[in-house]
Amino acid sequence: MKRLLLISLLFPFIVFAADADYTLTIKDHQFHPSELTIPSGKKVKLLVENQDATPEEFDSYALNREKMVAGNSSAVVFIGPLDPGRYTFTGEFHAATAQGAIVAK
Amino acid sequence: MFATAIIVFREVLEAALIIGILAAATSSIPGSRRWLAAGLLAGLVGSGVVAAFTDVIGSLASGIGQELFNAIVLGIAVLMLAWHNIWMSSHGAALAASAKSVGNNIRDGRSECSALLLIVGLAVLREGSETVLFLYGIAASGGNGQSSMLLGGLLGMLSGIALGYTIYAGLLRIPMRWFFTATGVLVLLLAAGMASQAAHFLIQADLLPSLAAPLWDTSMALPENGLPGMLLHSLIGYDSRPAGMQLVFYLVALSVISIGMKLARRPQQTRGVS
Numbered sequence: 001m002k003r004l005l006l007i008s009l010l011f012p013f014i015v016f017a018a019d020a021d022y023t024l025t026i027k028d029h030q031f032h033p034s035e036l037t038i039p040s041g042k043k044v045k046l047l048v049e050n051q052d053a054t055p056e057e058f059d060s061y062a063l064n065r066e067k068m069v070a071g072n073s074s075a076v077v078f079i080g081p082l083d084p085g086r087y088t089f090t091g092e093f094h095a096a097t098a099q100g101a102i103v104a105k
Numbered sequence: 106m107f108a109t110a111i112i113v114f115r116e117v118l119e120a121a122l123i124i125g126i127l128a129a130a131t132s133s134i135p136g137s138r139r140w141l142a143a144g145l146l147a148g149l150v151g152s153g154v155v156a157a158f159t160d161v162i163g164s165l166a167s168g169i170g171q172e173l174f175n176a177i178v179l180g181i182a183v184l185m186l187a188w189h190n191i192w193m194s195s196h197g198a199a200l201a202a203s204a205k206s207v208g209n210n211i212r213d214g215r216s217e218c219s220a221l222l223l224i225v226g227l228a229v230l231r232e233g234s235e236t237v238l239f240l241y242g243i244a245a246s247g248g249n250g251q252s253s254m255l256l257g258g259l260l261g262m263l264s265g266i267a268l269g270y271t272i273y274a275g276l277l278r279i280p281m282r283w284f285f286t287a288t289g290v291l292v293l294l295l296a297a298g299m300a301s302q303a304a305h306f307l308i309q310a311d312l313l314p315s316l317a318a319p320l321w322d323t324s325m326a327l328p329e330n331g332l333p334g335m336l337l338h339s340l341i342g343y344d345s346r347p348a349g350m351q352l353v354f355y356l357v358a359l360s361v362i363s364i365g366m367k368l369a370r371r372p373q374q375t376r377g378v379s
Contacts, residue, residue, distance in 0.1 A: 055238040067309070070159040
Protein backbone atom coordinates (compact mmCIF):
# COMPACT_ATOMS: atom_id res chain seq x y z
CA MET A 1 0.00 0.00 0.00
CA LYS A 2 2.78 2.34 0.94
CA ARG A 3 4.56 1.46 -2.26
CA LEU A 4 1.44 2.19 -4.26
CA LEU A 5 1.23 5.56 -2.63
CA LEU A 6 4.84 6.27 -3.50
CA ILE A 7 4.29 5.27 -7.10
CA SER A 8 1.21 7.43 -7.34
CA LEU A 9 3.26 10.33 -6.02
CA LEU A 10 5.52 9.94 -9.03
CA PHE A 11 2.66 10.32 -11.46
CA PRO A 12 1.11 13.73 -11.04
CA PHE A 13 2.39 14.51 -14.53
CA ILE A 14 -1.12 14.90 -15.87
CA VAL A 15 -1.23 18.26 -14.14
CA PHE A 16 2.25 19.50 -14.95
CA ALA A 17 1.17 20.95 -18.25
CA ALA A 18 -1.47 23.07 -16.58
CA ASP A 19 0.67 25.13 -14.26
CA ALA A 20 3.49 26.04 -16.64
CA ASP A 21 4.11 29.76 -17.02
CA TYR A 22 4.92 29.64 -20.73
CA THR A 23 4.58 27.16 -23.54
CA LEU A 24 6.82 26.58 -26.53
CA THR A 25 5.48 24.36 -29.28
CA ILE A 26 7.64 22.42 -31.69
CA LYS A 27 5.97 21.73 -35.01
CA ASP A 28 7.63 20.78 -38.30
CA HIS A 29 10.95 21.23 -36.50
CA GLN A 30 10.25 24.87 -35.71
CA PHE A 31 9.52 26.63 -32.45
CA HIS A 32 6.26 28.53 -31.96
CA PRO A 33 6.60 31.26 -30.90
CA SER A 34 10.18 31.61 -32.08
CA GLU A 35 10.68 34.46 -29.67
CA LEU A 36 9.28 34.39 -26.18
CA THR A 37 9.32 37.35 -23.84
CA ILE A 38 9.54 36.68 -20.12
CA PRO A 39 10.12 38.93 -17.12
CA SER A 40 13.76 39.22 -16.01
CA GLY A 41 14.87 38.38 -12.49
CA LYS A 42 12.23 35.70 -12.11
CA LYS A 43 12.31 31.94 -12.34
CA VAL A 44 10.00 30.67 -15.05
CA LYS A 45 8.49 27.27 -15.71
CA LEU A 46 8.54 26.54 -19.40
CA LEU A 47 6.60 23.76 -21.10
CA VAL A 48 8.09 22.51 -24.35
CA GLU A 49 5.48 20.68 -26.35
CA ASN A 50 6.75 18.57 -29.21
CA GLN A 51 4.03 17.99 -31.78
CA ASP A 52 6.41 16.28 -34.19
CA ALA A 53 6.72 12.53 -34.23
CA THR A 54 10.51 12.71 -33.91
CA PRO A 55 12.39 13.46 -30.68
CA GLU A 56 14.00 16.85 -30.20
CA GLU A 57 16.55 18.24 -27.79
CA PHE A 58 15.79 21.67 -26.41
CA ASP A 59 19.27 23.04 -26.13
CA SER A 60 20.60 26.41 -25.05
CA TYR A 61 24.13 27.30 -24.10
CA ALA A 62 22.95 30.81 -23.26
CA LEU A 63 20.41 29.51 -20.77
CA ASN A 64 22.62 26.58 -19.71
CA ARG A 65 19.78 24.17 -20.38
CA GLU A 66 19.38 20.91 -22.28
CA LYS A 67 16.38 18.67 -22.36
CA MET A 68 15.22 15.78 -24.49
CA VAL A 69 11.63 15.96 -25.62
CA ALA A 70 10.32 12.71 -27.04
CA GLY A 71 8.10 12.76 -30.13
CA ASN A 72 4.50 13.80 -29.49
CA SER A 73 5.13 14.65 -25.85
CA SER A 74 5.97 17.52 -23.56
CA ALA A 75 8.73 18.40 -21.15
CA VAL A 76 9.15 20.95 -18.39
CA VAL A 77 12.22 23.17 -18.13
CA PHE A 78 12.86 25.72 -15.41
CA ILE A 79 14.80 28.76 -16.57
CA GLY A 80 16.15 31.86 -14.91
CA PRO A 81 16.11 34.06 -13.01
CA LEU A 82 17.65 35.87 -15.98
CA ASP A 83 19.24 39.26 -16.44
CA PRO A 84 17.59 41.34 -19.15
CA GLY A 85 18.79 40.18 -22.55
CA ARG A 86 18.30 37.82 -25.45
CA TYR A 87 18.99 34.13 -24.94
CA THR A 88 19.00 31.92 -28.01
CA PHE A 89 18.02 28.26 -28.01
CA THR A 90 17.88 25.53 -30.64
CA GLY A 91 16.32 22.20 -31.24
CA GLU A 92 19.65 20.48 -31.49
CA PHE A 93 18.40 17.62 -33.63
CA HIS A 94 17.07 20.00 -36.29
CA ALA A 95 19.20 23.05 -35.69
CA ALA A 96 18.77 24.30 -39.28
CA THR A 97 15.11 25.15 -38.68
CA ALA A 98 14.52 24.84 -34.94
CA GLN A 99 15.79 28.20 -33.73
CA GLY A 100 14.41 30.57 -31.17
CA ALA A 101 15.15 32.99 -28.40
CA ILE A 102 13.97 33.92 -24.94
CA VAL A 103 13.90 37.66 -24.35
CA ALA A 104 14.07 38.67 -20.71
CA LYS A 105 12.77 42.16 -20.01
CA MET B 106 25.88 15.40 -42.86
CA PHE B 107 28.36 17.61 -41.06
CA ALA B 108 25.81 18.79 -38.49
CA THR B 109 24.86 15.19 -37.79
CA ALA B 110 28.49 14.21 -37.39
CA ILE B 111 29.04 16.95 -34.81
CA ILE B 112 26.00 16.03 -32.73
CA VAL B 113 26.93 12.36 -32.57
CA PHE B 114 30.57 13.23 -32.03
CA ARG B 115 29.71 15.31 -28.99
CA GLU B 116 27.61 12.56 -27.44
CA VAL B 117 30.14 9.83 -28.15
CA LEU B 118 33.15 11.92 -27.13
CA GLU B 119 32.35 12.04 -23.43
CA ALA B 120 31.81 8.30 -23.09
CA ALA B 121 34.84 7.56 -25.29
CA LEU B 122 37.13 9.77 -23.20
CA ILE B 123 35.91 8.17 -19.97
CA ILE B 124 36.50 4.70 -21.37
CA GLY B 125 39.89 5.70 -22.77
CA ILE B 126 41.07 7.12 -19.46
CA LEU B 127 39.77 4.20 -17.41
CA ALA B 128 41.15 1.62 -19.82
CA ALA B 129 44.57 3.22 -19.42
CA ALA B 130 44.25 3.68 -15.66
CA THR B 131 43.38 0.02 -15.13
CA SER B 132 45.58 -1.45 -17.82
CA SER B 133 47.65 -3.27 -15.21
CA ILE B 134 44.69 -4.89 -13.46
CA PRO B 135 44.19 -8.42 -14.74
CA GLY B 136 40.82 -8.92 -16.39
CA SER B 137 39.92 -5.22 -16.44
CA ARG B 138 39.48 -5.31 -20.23
CA ARG B 139 36.72 -7.86 -20.00
CA TRP B 140 34.89 -5.75 -17.42
CA LEU B 141 35.24 -2.65 -19.55
CA ALA B 142 33.86 -4.50 -22.55
CA ALA B 143 30.98 -5.84 -20.47
CA GLY B 144 30.23 -2.31 -19.25
CA LEU B 145 30.24 -1.02 -22.81
CA LEU B 146 27.86 -3.75 -23.92
CA ALA B 147 25.52 -3.23 -20.97
CA GLY B 148 25.58 0.52 -21.61
CA LEU B 149 24.68 0.08 -25.27
CA VAL B 150 21.75 -2.19 -24.45
CA GLY B 151 20.70 0.17 -21.68
CA SER B 152 20.81 3.23 -23.91
CA GLY B 153 18.38 1.55 -26.30
CA VAL B 154 16.03 0.89 -23.39
CA VAL B 155 16.34 4.42 -22.00
CA ALA B 156 15.78 5.91 -25.46
CA ALA B 157 12.63 3.83 -25.90
CA PHE B 158 11.26 5.03 -22.58
CA THR B 159 12.28 8.68 -22.89
CA ASP B 160 8.73 9.98 -22.72
CA VAL B 161 7.93 7.81 -19.70
CA ILE B 162 11.09 8.87 -17.84
CA GLY B 163 10.49 12.47 -18.81
CA SER B 164 6.96 12.54 -17.45
CA LEU B 165 7.87 11.04 -14.07
CA ALA B 166 8.00 13.29 -11.02
CA SER B 167 5.91 16.08 -12.52
CA GLY B 168 7.99 16.36 -15.66
CA ILE B 169 11.44 16.45 -14.11
CA GLY B 170 12.07 12.70 -14.38
CA GLN B 171 14.76 13.19 -17.01
CA GLU B 172 16.75 15.56 -14.80
CA LEU B 173 16.41 13.23 -11.82
CA PHE B 174 17.48 10.28 -13.93
CA ASN B 175 20.52 12.13 -15.26
CA ALA B 176 21.47 13.44 -11.83
CA ILE B 177 21.20 9.96 -10.28
CA VAL B 178 23.21 8.34 -13.06
CA LEU B 179 25.87 11.05 -12.75
CA GLY B 180 25.83 10.77 -8.96
CA ILE B 181 26.47 7.03 -9.07
CA ALA B 182 29.23 7.57 -11.63
CA VAL B 183 30.88 10.16 -9.36
CA LEU B 184 30.77 7.74 -6.42
CA MET B 185 32.23 4.95 -8.51
CA LEU B 186 34.99 7.17 -9.90
CA ALA B 187 35.76 8.29 -6.36
CA TRP B 188 35.92 4.69 -5.22
CA HIS B 189 38.11 3.80 -8.19
CA ASN B 190 40.54 6.62 -7.52
CA ILE B 191 40.80 5.91 -3.82
CA TRP B 192 41.29 2.20 -4.55
CA MET B 193 44.00 3.04 -7.05
CA SER B 194 45.73 5.28 -4.50
CA SER B 195 46.11 2.40 -2.11
CA HIS B 196 47.00 -0.17 -4.77
CA GLY B 197 48.81 1.94 -7.33
CA ALA B 198 52.23 1.28 -5.86
CA ALA B 199 51.61 -2.45 -5.81
CA LEU B 200 50.29 -2.35 -9.36
CA ALA B 201 53.35 -0.51 -10.52
CA ALA B 202 55.66 -2.96 -8.79
CA SER B 203 54.00 -6.08 -10.08
CA ALA B 204 50.62 -6.86 -11.51
CA LYS B 205 50.73 -10.27 -9.86
CA SER B 206 50.39 -9.15 -6.28
CA VAL B 207 47.09 -7.52 -7.07
CA GLY B 208 45.98 -10.40 -9.25
CA ASN B 209 46.37 -12.61 -6.23
CA ASN B 210 43.95 -10.56 -4.27
CA ILE B 211 41.08 -11.52 -6.52
CA ARG B 212 38.24 -10.36 -4.32
CA ASP B 213 39.69 -6.88 -4.02
CA GLY B 214 40.35 -6.68 -7.74
CA ARG B 215 36.85 -7.83 -8.51
CA SER B 216 35.12 -5.06 -6.59
CA GLU B 217 37.31 -2.55 -8.42
CA CYS B 218 36.37 -4.18 -11.70
CA SER B 219 32.67 -4.06 -10.96
CA ALA B 220 33.04 -0.34 -10.25
CA LEU B 221 34.65 -0.10 -13.69
CA LEU B 222 31.75 -1.90 -15.29
CA LEU B 223 29.28 0.45 -13.65
CA ILE B 224 31.16 3.64 -14.62
CA VAL B 225 31.52 2.63 -18.25
CA GLY B 226 27.98 1.29 -18.44
CA LEU B 227 26.49 4.50 -17.04
CA ALA B 228 28.60 6.76 -19.26
CA VAL B 229 27.54 4.87 -22.36
CA LEU B 230 23.94 4.70 -21.16
CA ARG B 231 23.61 8.44 -20.70
CA GLU B 232 25.33 9.61 -23.84
CA GLY B 233 24.22 6.63 -25.90
CA SER B 234 20.51 7.08 -25.28
CA GLU B 235 20.63 10.58 -26.76
CA THR B 236 22.51 9.32 -29.78
CA VAL B 237 19.99 6.54 -30.26
CA LEU B 238 17.11 9.02 -30.11
CA PHE B 239 18.80 11.35 -32.54
CA LEU B 240 19.60 8.64 -35.06
CA TYR B 241 16.14 7.15 -34.62
CA GLY B 242 14.67 10.56 -35.44
CA ILE B 243 16.64 10.69 -38.67
CA ALA B 244 15.80 7.16 -39.64
CA ALA B 245 12.10 7.66 -38.87
CA SER B 246 11.72 10.98 -40.67
CA GLY B 247 12.75 9.49 -44.00
CA GLY B 248 13.16 11.96 -46.84
CA ASN B 249 16.25 12.65 -48.88
CA GLY B 250 19.62 13.22 -47.35
CA GLN B 251 18.80 10.52 -44.85
CA SER B 252 21.65 8.22 -45.78
CA SER B 253 24.16 11.07 -45.82
CA MET B 254 22.98 12.06 -42.35
CA LEU B 255 23.37 8.52 -41.07
CA LEU B 256 26.81 8.46 -42.66
CA GLY B 257 27.55 11.69 -40.78
CA GLY B 258 26.43 9.98 -37.59
CA LEU B 259 28.81 7.12 -38.26
CA LEU B 260 31.61 9.59 -38.99
CA GLY B 261 30.94 11.44 -35.73
CA MET B 262 30.89 8.19 -33.79
CA LEU B 263 34.19 7.02 -35.28
CA SER B 264 35.84 10.40 -34.60
CA GLY B 265 34.70 10.25 -30.98
CA ILE B 266 36.03 6.73 -30.58
CA ALA B 267 39.29 7.75 -32.26
CA LEU B 268 39.78 10.54 -29.71
CA GLY B 269 39.02 8.14 -26.87
CA TYR B 270 41.62 5.78 -28.25
CA THR B 271 44.12 8.63 -28.66
CA ILE B 272 43.91 9.59 -25.01
CA TYR B 273 44.23 5.91 -24.07
CA ALA B 274 47.32 5.39 -26.21
CA GLY B 275 48.76 8.73 -25.07
CA LEU B 276 48.34 7.88 -21.41
CA LEU B 277 50.06 4.53 -21.83
CA ARG B 278 53.15 6.34 -23.09
CA ILE B 279 53.52 8.22 -19.84
CA PRO B 280 56.48 6.91 -17.83
CA MET B 281 55.50 4.62 -14.96
CA ARG B 282 56.76 7.16 -12.44
CA TRP B 283 54.09 9.67 -13.46
CA PHE B 284 51.49 7.29 -14.77
CA PHE B 285 49.29 6.81 -11.69
CA THR B 286 49.46 10.46 -10.80
CA ALA B 287 48.39 11.42 -14.31
CA THR B 288 45.49 8.99 -14.54
CA GLY B 289 44.50 9.79 -10.96
CA VAL B 290 44.25 13.50 -11.71
CA LEU B 291 42.29 12.87 -14.90
CA VAL B 292 39.79 10.62 -13.13
CA LEU B 293 39.50 13.14 -10.30
CA LEU B 294 38.64 15.92 -12.75
CA LEU B 295 36.19 13.66 -14.61
CA ALA B 296 34.39 13.00 -11.33
CA ALA B 297 34.29 16.68 -10.36
CA GLY B 298 32.97 17.59 -13.82
CA MET B 299 30.21 15.02 -13.48
CA ALA B 300 29.29 16.34 -10.04
CA SER B 301 28.92 19.78 -11.61
CA GLN B 302 26.73 18.32 -14.37
CA ALA B 303 24.56 16.60 -11.78
CA ALA B 304 24.06 19.97 -10.07
CA HIS B 305 23.20 21.46 -13.45
CA PHE B 306 20.35 18.97 -13.88
CA LEU B 307 19.07 19.48 -10.35
CA ILE B 308 18.99 23.24 -10.94
CA GLN B 309 17.16 22.72 -14.25
CA ALA B 310 14.61 20.65 -12.32
CA ASP B 311 14.28 23.44 -9.77
CA LEU B 312 15.39 21.12 -6.97
CA LEU B 313 18.47 23.20 -6.17
CA PRO B 314 18.96 26.96 -6.18
CA SER B 315 21.40 28.09 -8.86
CA LEU B 316 23.31 30.56 -6.64
CA ALA B 317 24.51 33.28 -8.98
CA ALA B 318 23.83 32.19 -12.55
CA PRO B 319 25.86 32.54 -14.58
CA LEU B 320 28.85 32.78 -12.30
CA TRP B 321 30.96 33.77 -15.30
CA ASP B 322 30.53 33.92 -19.04
CA THR B 323 33.40 32.68 -21.16
CA SER B 324 31.21 31.68 -24.09
CA MET B 325 32.95 34.21 -26.33
CA ALA B 326 36.50 33.17 -25.52
CA LEU B 327 35.90 29.44 -25.24
CA PRO B 328 32.51 28.37 -26.58
CA GLU B 329 31.26 24.96 -25.53
CA ASN B 330 30.30 24.04 -29.07
CA GLY B 331 33.85 24.44 -30.35
CA LEU B 332 36.22 21.50 -30.21
CA PRO B 333 38.43 22.84 -27.38
CA GLY B 334 35.36 23.70 -25.32
CA MET B 335 33.83 20.31 -26.04
CA LEU B 336 37.00 18.50 -25.00
CA LEU B 337 37.38 20.54 -21.85
CA HIS B 338 33.72 19.99 -21.02
CA SER B 339 34.16 16.22 -21.23
CA LEU B 340 37.54 16.10 -19.52
CA ILE B 341 37.34 18.62 -16.70
CA GLY B 342 33.67 19.62 -16.70
CA TYR B 343 34.21 23.01 -18.34
CA ASP B 344 31.05 25.10 -18.53
CA SER B 345 31.02 28.47 -20.28
CA ARG B 346 28.15 29.82 -18.15
CA PRO B 347 28.05 27.80 -14.94
CA ALA B 348 25.76 28.34 -11.99
CA GLY B 349 27.37 28.96 -8.61
CA MET B 350 25.91 25.71 -7.31
CA GLN B 351 27.76 23.80 -10.02
CA LEU B 352 31.05 25.18 -8.79
CA VAL B 353 30.13 24.21 -5.22
CA PHE B 354 29.48 20.61 -6.34
CA TYR B 355 32.67 20.64 -8.39
CA LEU B 356 34.86 21.81 -5.52
CA VAL B 357 33.24 19.52 -2.95
CA ALA B 358 33.75 16.46 -5.17
CA LEU B 359 37.30 17.55 -5.94
CA SER B 360 38.30 18.03 -2.31
CA VAL B 361 36.46 15.02 -0.84
CA ILE B 362 37.99 12.63 -3.37
CA SER B 363 41.46 14.19 -3.00
CA ILE B 364 41.31 13.78 0.76
CA GLY B 365 40.13 10.19 0.35
CA MET B 366 43.04 9.49 -1.98
CA LYS B 367 45.50 11.01 0.44
CA LEU B 368 44.18 9.01 3.36
CA ALA B 369 44.27 5.81 1.33
CA ARG B 370 47.85 6.42 0.28
CA ARG B 371 49.17 6.99 3.80
CA PRO B 372 49.18 3.41 5.18
CA GLN B 373 50.83 2.30 1.95
CA GLN B 374 53.70 4.70 2.48
CA THR B 375 54.30 3.80 6.12
CA ARG B 376 54.37 0.15 5.15
CA GLY B 377 56.97 0.98 2.53
CA VAL B 378 59.18 2.67 5.12
CA SER B 379 59.14 -0.06 7.74
